Amino acid sequence: MNRLRVVPTRRHGQERLYVCGTDGRNVAWYDREAARVNLLSEDRRDDVLHALGPFLTGPVTVGPPSVPTPAELARLTLHPDDDLAPNRPGEALVIDLDRDPGPARRLRPDPRRRALAAEQAVGAALDDLEGGGWHSLHSLPLPGGDRVHHLVIGPAGLFCVRALYARRQRVLVADPMVTVGRREAQPLLRRVRADADRAAHALTAQVHAVLAVVEAARLDVLAPPRRIRVLRDTDLAGLARLGGVLKPADVEALHAMARDRHTWLRV
Incomplete structure (x- = not known):
């Protein structure tokens, strides 16, 4: 047996x-x-x-x-090693920290742990949307070592979400630059839009870009950025209140495609 x-x-x-x-x-x-x-x-x-x-x-x-739907049939035929749905928020960082936790004593906190805290906070907020016709996926690997932090799929469409740790700091957004505290400004919005574009190519569907700022003391957006939403992690629940554009069958089909590791090999 x-x-x-x-x-x-x-x-x-x-x-x-x-x-x-x-x-x-x-x-x-x-x-x-x-x-x-x-x-x-x-x-x-x-x-x-x-x-x-x-x-x-x-x-x-x-x-x-x-009789299974096409989405259920795709799930049933998907090998567990290729199923990305079980990935935890920050899965890649968790694995990296397990392999190389770094020195026991550091002069400054490990930036990987701050990034992990941000992804876990955003992932928890997106997972709370489950049950209302939404699905969330985390830490989706892309060719070249890149990854999509989070992908959420629901009646309002598809959203590619990147988490940014900013606890007790001011965040200034001036497209495409993002400044956190006293650190040097970085063209982060270009990266967020590029993630969404790659996801759109993989899924052959429109994907909206979102930058989720975690625990910022202050968030200043000088002007509405192009093709991207900048939200606090506490505001992510508002995605569920956006107008419906996808039927339940479309949501299920896109989720079945997105959870398959092979979908992301061609981007």
């Missing part, structure tokens, strides 16, 4: 447990809210129920799933 493993995921704010074979392919999933085990292969019924045994909370219905 091939060993099966159970992988928990969240979808629309609801938990699902996927049952995978040793090759990473899904053979079933358990929807707790519907109390239903959906089998992709009837001959694995006993194995699946045995693997799910510790997780079942009561009587369940067992049987083949309804």
